[in-house]
Amino acid sequence: MAELSNKERMKIPRQPMPEQNPFERNRNFLEVNLGFTEELARLEAERCIQCPKPKCVEGCPVGVQIKDFIKLVAEGDYLGAAAKIKEDNVLPAVCGRVCPQEQQCEAACVTGVKGEPVAIGRLERFVADYERATVGIRTVEVKPPTGKKVAIIGSGPSGLSCAGELVQKGHSVTVFEALHELGGVLVYGIPEFRLPKEIVRAEVEALEKLGVEFRTNSVIGFTDTIDELMTVEGYDAVFIGVGAGLPYFMNIPGENHNGVYSANEFLTRVNLMKAYKFPEYDTPVFDVRGKNVAVFGGGNTAMDAVRTAKRLGAATASIVYRRSEVEMPARVEEVHHAKAEGIQFVMLTNPLEFLGDDAGWLHGVKLQKMELGEPDASGRRRPVPVEGSEYVMPIDMAVIAIGNGSNPIIQKTTPELQFNKWGNIIVEPETMKTSKKGVFAGGDIVTGGATVILAMGAGRKAARAIDDFLLGEG
Amino acid sequence: MFRIVKAEFLAPEIKRFEILAPKIAAKRKAGQFVIVRISAKGERIPLTIADSSIDRGTITIIVQGIGKTTKEINTLQTDDFFLDVVGPLGLPSHIEKFGTAVSIGGGVGTAIAFPTAKALKDAGNHTISIIGGKTKEHVILEDEMNEICDEVYVTTDDGSYGYHGFVTGQLQELIDSGRKIDFVLAIGPIPMMNAVAEVTRKYGIKTVVSLNPVMVDGTGMCGGCRAVVGGKTVFVCVDGPEFDAHEVDFRLLMKRNNTYRNEEHDALERHICSLDKMYAEALKEEI
Numbered sequence: 102m103a104e105l106s107n108k109e110r111m112k113i114p115r116q117p118m119p120e121q122n123p124f125e126r127n128r129n130f131l132e133v134n135l136g137f138t139e140e141l142a143r144l145e146a147e148r149c150i151q152c153p154k155p156k157c158v159e160g161c162p163v164g165v166q167i168k169d170f171i172k173l174v175a176e177g178d179y180l181g182a183a184a185k186i187k188e189d190n191v192l193p194a195v196c197g198r199v200c201p202q203e204q205q206c207e208a209a210c211v212t213g214v215k216g217e218p219v220a221i222g223r224l225e226r227f228v229a230d231y232e233r234a235t236v237g238i239r240t241v242e243v244k245p246p247t248g249k250k251v252a253i254i255g256s257g258p259s260g261l262s263c264a265g266e267l268v269q270k271g272h273s274v275t276v277f278e279a280l281h282e283l284g285g286v287l288v289y290g291i292p293e294f295r296l297p298k299e300i301v302r303a304e305v306e307a308l309e310k311l312g313v314e315f316r317t318n319s320v321i322g323f324t325d326t327i328d329e330l331m332t333v334e335g336y337d338a339v340f341i342g343v344g345a346g347l348p349y350f351m352n353i354p355g356e357n358h359n360g361v362y363s364a365n366e367f368l369t370r371v372n373l374m375k376a377y378k379f380p381e382y383d384t385p386v387f388d389v390r391g392k393n394v395a396v397f398g399g400g401n402t403a404m405d406a407v408r409t410a411k412r413l414g415a416a417t418a419s420i421v422y423r424r425s426e427v428e429m430p431a432r433v434e435e436v437h438h439a440k441a442e443g444i445q446f447v448m449l450t451n452p453l454e455f456l457g458d459d460a461g462w463l464h465g466v467k468l469q470k471m472e473l474g475e476p477d478a479s480g481r482r483r484p485v486p487v488e489g490s491e492y493v494m495p496i497d498m499a500v501i502a503i504g505n506g507s508n509p510i511i512q513k514t515t516p517e518l519q520f521n522k523w524g525n526i527i528v529e530p531e532t533m534k535t536s537k538k539g540v541f542a543g544g545d546i547v548t549g550g551a552t553v554i555l556a557m558g559a560g561r562k563a564a565r566a567i568d569d570f571l572l573g574e575g
Numbered sequence: 576m577f578r579i580v581k582a583e584f585l586a587p588e589i590k591r592f593e594i595l596a597p598k599i600a601a602k603r604k605a606g607q608f609v610i611v612r613i614s615a616k617g618e619r620i621p622l623t624i625a626d627s628s629i630d631r632g633t634i635t636i637i638v639q640g641i642g643k644t645t646k647e648i649n650t651l652q653t654d655d656f657f658l659d660v661v662g663p664l665g666l667p668s669h670i671e672k673f674g675t676a677v678s679i680g681g682g683v684g685t686a687i688a689f690p691t692a693k694a695l696k697d698a699g700n701h702t703i704s705i706i707g708g709k710t711k712e713h714v715i716l717e718d719e720m721n722e723i724c725d726e727v728y729v730t731t732d733d734g735s736y737g738y739h740g741f742v743t744g745q746l747q748e749l750i751d752s753g754r755k756i757d758f759v760l761a762i763g764p765i766p767m768m769n770a771v772a773e774v775t776r777k778y779g780i781k782t783v784v785s786l787n788p789v790m791v792d793g794t795g796m797c798g799g800c801r802a803v804v805g806g807k808t809v810f811v812c813v814d815g816p817e818f819d820a821h822e823v824d825f826r827l828l829m830k831r832n833n834t835y836r837n838e839e840h841d842a843l844e845r846h847i848c849s850l851d852k853m854y855a856e857a858l859k860e861e862i
Contacts, residue, residue, distance in 0.1 A: 323664060324663075346794070347796070366791060374791065382616045385838035
């Protein structure tokens with residue numbers, strides 16, 4: 102890379118992600134982003150000025166050696182780059198797609214101070230896809246067996262990253278999953294058009310090759326309790342990564358009308374159960390063809406739901422959010438994609454009541470306009486109702502995407518664990534240790550609903566503490 | 576994969592499966608359910624565990640073929656497999672010594688009432704069972720109920736066997752005869768459970784029903800199975816499936832169960848057409 106000066110590097114524009122045409126993609130479930138070509142990837146990698154003290158690495162919750170892998174990309178050693186990423190991240194093809202890089206590594210990128218940051222996420226995705234497409238996902242080296250057994254509850258991002266770390270350290274790892282498919286939110290929550298399920302399967306298979314054992318259809322708490330795993334089944338440590346799996350509703354009248362879904366149910370039907378292929382697949386979802394759909398909420402899940410509804414053939418698909426667009430927690434990229442696909446954004450508006458017919462079918466929602474007042478506890482300006490601004494929006498389907506609480510099954514069946522008032526497990530932040538000996542926890546069940554990469558970071562942190570715990574115990 | 580040790584029809588369209596699932600067999604308590612799936616493209620279907628054998632490592636489920644999936648399940652035979660069986664899910668039945676406990680099962684609901692009736696008997700209750708069916712051939716588990724109950728009454732809608740009428744008529748007769756009833760469990764079609772609740776409400780008899788809403792995951796994750804009990808929204812899969820019959824909003828339950836009526840109808844039609852085609856082709860081959 103010696104041939105370019107930093108000045109020259111910074112003159113190269115940030116390379117755009119090739120993507121499907123918005124008016125074609127809003128009628129199919131194929132991936133929106135098509136991925137960099139080799140040419141685009143190398144050009145983008147040349148933009149990295151190789152800072153002596155790279156800020157981007159600090160911005161990454163799992164500490165991927167970003168500068169080093171990008172250098173390898175610029176040199177054309179894509180497989181070397183893949184190996185470099187995997188020293189710190191077991192799911193690069195997933196993270197390259199769904200991480201909010203603009204708030205993490207790319208937010209810290211020095212190139213981004215004056216111009217646009219290096220497209221780290223796009224490069225990560227390119228490298229992972231290149232490896233998978235050319236030689237297949239290669240596995241890293243595994244240490245000799247320690248004879249210690251770890252049970253991991255939940256096969257979502259935190260569980261998979263914890264499993265990957267621990268199996269490399271020579272421990273025997275079993276992942277328990279309640280559903281019939283592996284990947285947690287990566288398969289039931291995030292849609293095919295943002296994260297093809299084939300990629301999740303490939304990443305899971307790579308972990309299987311490393312020696313991780315996966316057991317589906319296992320609802321820990323019911324099928325086995327945590328105590329039984331540790332006493333009867335002989336696990337030396339347990340990691341709880343069950344996610345935030347209990348949807349919030351708004352507790353407004355009419356919420357139980359037919360056609361009102363939680364985002365979890367709507368997305369699970371479409372993603373996990375493949376209702377978008379009904380009747381080829383047996384699970385149905387409300388038929389929105391030619392109908393009007395409103396999604397309530399402003400996060401990534403809301404964007405996933407509204408874009409899914411559009412793809413299922415909705416005549417109109419709208420986001421209804423009580424604050425304004427700048428306060429929306431969704432990734433900017435997702436909002437842009439949604440707008441390009443024809444999604445309507447109804448901002449500063451709050452639902453008061455769902456309206457239905459005598460047979461219980463939804464046909465509208467009573468809305469109220471809001472305006473922004475003083476900042477609230479979250480630092481965002483609080484939405485305040487505008488008196489007399491109520492109106493009715495005709496809709497045939499509603500999706501509530503205002504977040505998730507914590508699932509009560511583990512809490513009810515594990516009395517020794519300590520939970521906070523929201524039902525999140527209390528852990529020591531440095532080690533992810535819970536109040537029960539040998540039991541660790543991480544991801545959304547600890548933090549409440551957050552991101553894939555934060556969950557992965559927690560899984561990794563816990564894995565290191567579990568390794569210390571297992572070896573310390575001797 | 577979960578092997579079917581034994582499969583047999585109990586009545587037209589109602590089939591009993593004994594499935595190898597040692598973990599669930601060892602764990603399950605009366606009132607709990609499993610979710611099953613039979614193919615990679617299949618639905619997740621919740622079914623109450625009717626019985627289990629720890630020695631054989633098996634659970635028993637009883638399936639009524641109504642929609643495409645349940646009809647497909649009922650084509651499975653001994654030594655076939657269920658692709659997925661997960662459980663035991665839901666809260667166990669609340670069992671105590673009430674005194675005289677009446678378990679009412681309508682149609683395939685009898686299969687769901689059976690394990691709880693057994694648990695009520697084991698807890699020292701004087702156990703009465705009322706089994707209802709459309710006709711004599713739709714009455715199931717009469718012998719099994721006779722084994723575990725002190726008294727068994729059978730009703731048929733057409734009078735072809737036992738009491739001529741609905742289960743509520745038989746229940747009313749018992750009450751009218753001056754029997755003191757301390758607890759009623761009612762499981763069956765929604766209108767039946769609703770009707771039983773209305774009978775017992777007048778006499779202040781504690782009554783429990785087991786709800787059967789549409790479910791997906793069965794672990795509280797989707798909220799599809801929500802019902803209203805005592806004015807509050809509940810998730811049947813984790814808060815139930817059994818609830819106080821006098822608090823359940825049966826009208827809402829009925830409406831919500833119609834959500835996929837059109838899709839279910841279409842799927843079934845297509846399924847029957849493809850079966851017809853298969854039969855037609857099989858016939859052609861024979862000729």
